[in-house]
Amino acid sequence: MVNPDIRATLQSCGFLKNISPMHLDTISDFCSIDHYEAGSYVFRQGDFGEDLFIIVDGYIFLERAMDIGSHKGSVVIDALGKGRTLGCWSALLDEPHVLMSSANCRKDSTVIRLKGRQLRKCMEEDTPFGFFMLERLCFLLRERIQAAYGAMDKI
Numbered sequence: 001m002v003n004p005d006i007r008a009t010l011q012s013c014g015f016l017k018n019i020s021p022m023h024l025d026t027i028s029d030f031c032s033i034d035h036y037e038a039g040s041y042v043f044r045q046g047d048f049g050e051d052l053f054i055i056v057d058g059y060i061f062l063e064r065a066m067d068i069g070s071h072k073g074s075v076v077i078d079a080l081g082k083g084r085t086l087g088c089w090s091a092l093l094d095e096p097h098v099l100m101s102s103a104n105c106r107k108d109s110t111v112i113r114l115k116g117r118q119l120r121k122c123m124e125e126d127t128p129f130g131f132f133m134l135e136r137l138c139f140l141l142r143e144r145i146q147a148a149y150g151a152m153d154k155i
Contacts, residue, residue, distance in 0.1 A: 042109070
């Protein structure tokens with residue numbers, strides 16, 4: 001049975017814009033809802049990542065630790081709120097990857113965790129859906145690269 005909160009949130013987020021109802025039901029089945037307190041991390045730079053996260057509620061900073069000569073600390077790559085998405089490499093590459101940033105909750109936050117391996121399996125089994133998701137993941141990567149370049153300009 002699909003959790004109606006998960007389905008409604010997935011349907012309303014920009015990442016899954018124009019997803020078919022059938023595919024929405026399919027991916028809703030392998031999602032879960034996680035809650036984080038302000039100050040906690042959804043994930044940390046250097047950890048292995050396997051899932052995608054869609055923010056249901058809250059405010060999360062995507063940060064990268066930096067050590068460039070005399071510049072040490074962290075830089076905020078992006079500030080993300082309701083409906084925004086984090087992660088994607090495992091669905092693209094079919095393997096866990098080392099996370100290149102941390103997701104720090106600035107407010108109490110609720111996220112939907114979408115299992116990357118299961119998403120990839122669905123993408124492989126259904127070519128039109130796979131192409132749809134590949135396009136969505138590419139847009140997400142473009143957004144992240146643009147945000148990272150913007151953050152580098154501030155260093």
